[in-house]
Amino acid sequence: MTSRLIPLLAFIALVALLAFGIQWNKHHEMTEVPSPLIGKNAPEFTLPLLYDANKKVSRADLLGKPYILNVFGSWCPTCQYEHPILTHVLKPLGITLIGLDWRDDPADAQRWLKQFGNPYDAVITDRDGRAGIDFGVYMAPESFLVDANGVIRYKRIGMFTPELVATELKPQLAALDAEPKKNP
Amino acid sequence: MSRFIVSLAIALSMWLTAHTAFAIDPLPFKDRAEEVRFQNLTRELRCLVCQNQNLADSEAELAGELRRQVFDMMQSGKSDAEIKQYLVARYNDFVLYDPPVKPGTWLLWFAPGVLVLIGAIVIVNILRKRTRQPVAVVSSEEDW
Numbered sequence: 001m002t003s004r005l006i007p008l009l010a011f012i013a014l015v016a017l018l019a020f021g022i023q024w025n026k027h028h029e030m031t032e033v034p035s036p037l038i039g040k041n042a043p044e045f046t047l048p049l050l051y052d053a054n055k056k057v058s059r060a061d062l063l064g065k066p067y068i069l070n071v072f073g074s075w076c077p078t079c080q081y082e083h084p085i086l087t088h089v090l091k092p093l094g095i096t097l098i099g100l101d102w103r104d105d106p107a108d109a110q111r112w113l114k115q116f117g118n119p120y121d122a123v124i125t126d127r128d129g130r131a132g133i134d135f136g137v138y139m140a141p142e143s144f145l146v147d148a149n150g151v152i153r154y155k156r157i158g159m160f161t162p163e164l165v166a167t168e169l170k171p172q173l174a175a176l177d178a179e180p181k182k183n184p
Numbered sequence: 185m186s187r188f189i190v191s192l193a194i195a196l197s198m199w200l201t202a203h204t205a206f207a208i209d210p211l212p213f214k215d216r217a218e219e220v221r222f223q224n225l226t227r228e229l230r231c232l233v234c235q236n237q238n239l240a241d242s243e244a245e246l247a248g249e250l251r252r253q254v255f256d257m258m259q260s261g262k263s264d265a266e267i268k269q270y271l272v273a274r275y276n277d278f279v280l281y282d283p284p285v286k287p288g289t290w291l292l293w294f295a296p297g298v299l300v301l302i303g304a305i306v307i308v309n310i311l312r313k314r315t316r317q318p319v320a321v322v323s324s325e326e327d328w
Contacts (some may be wrong), residue, residue, distance in 0.1 A: 034276060
């Protein structure tokens with residue numbers, strides 16, 4: 001009798017596996033590649049400012065305060081969808097917002113920001129995409145939460161939604177606030 | 185006449201393949217060996233944009249930049265392993281078409297073998313039982 005049940009049990013196991021697969025894919029982007037940089041130091045970079053190309057900003061300049069590095073480009077349609085969320089949901093949180101204009105013509109980026117508004121505290125340009133490669137960027141938008149010590153704490157691949165800000169980003173920011181402040 | 189058409193077709197197809205072969209940005213290789221090394225290396229690396237293509241084949245802009253990065257690292261004397269390590273540190277093992285055997289990939293590497301083994305054991309068990317049992321005589325009630 002028990003041997004008769006084996007095919008049924010095998011079938012139930014298969015159904016469970018497929019159901020798990022469907023559930024998993026509902027909540028996970030299939031093309032999303034988890035970043036191995038989380039918990040590690042943000043890569044070194046020295047990049048010119050969009051509005052003052054003679055001035056450069058490096059990783060060391062941004063130490064001491066947590067910030068979100070938002071990778072965008074004027075060529076990127078999803079960045080347009082994300083833009084109001086940056087302005088109305090992320091910015092009110094009070095976190096420093098640094099724009100990384102990725103693989104883009106600075107003139108196009110300036111026009112784009114003029115048209116939609118500039119939510120960033122500073123915008124740096126990575127025209128040839130080298131800094132993006134160092135950060136493991138492979139699409140836009142992508143966002144990195146970097147803490148006061150320059151460690152990447154969280155990465156969002158794709159656009160932020162108000163739900164994701166509430167469920168993923170806010171707990172990360174709360175954890176940063178709860179940490180004892182170190183003098184860099 | 186038909187011969188002319190055939191040769192025209194061959195010439196056209198050659199031109200088309202030549203065209204696609206040069207669609208990927210040309211890089212200044214110093215010799216053939218370096219080019220072969222580059223091609224073998226980029227064939228083993230995944231394009232992150234179109235994830236079922238390798239770096240050698242992809243025409244995505246990011247793939248072009250990553251090819252450039254691989255080329256530059258080759259020029260600066262980095263080994264294949266160092267170049268792969270550089271990319272894995274940024275983009276995960278996912279960039280490798282040949283994932284390394286480690287605890288995180290055991291399921292990937294060994295699950296097929298284990299499943300085949302389980303299947304083989306099940307089949308062997310069934311066959312043994314059948315040879316031990318006499319062939320059941322089909323009764324007339326069941327034979328409808």
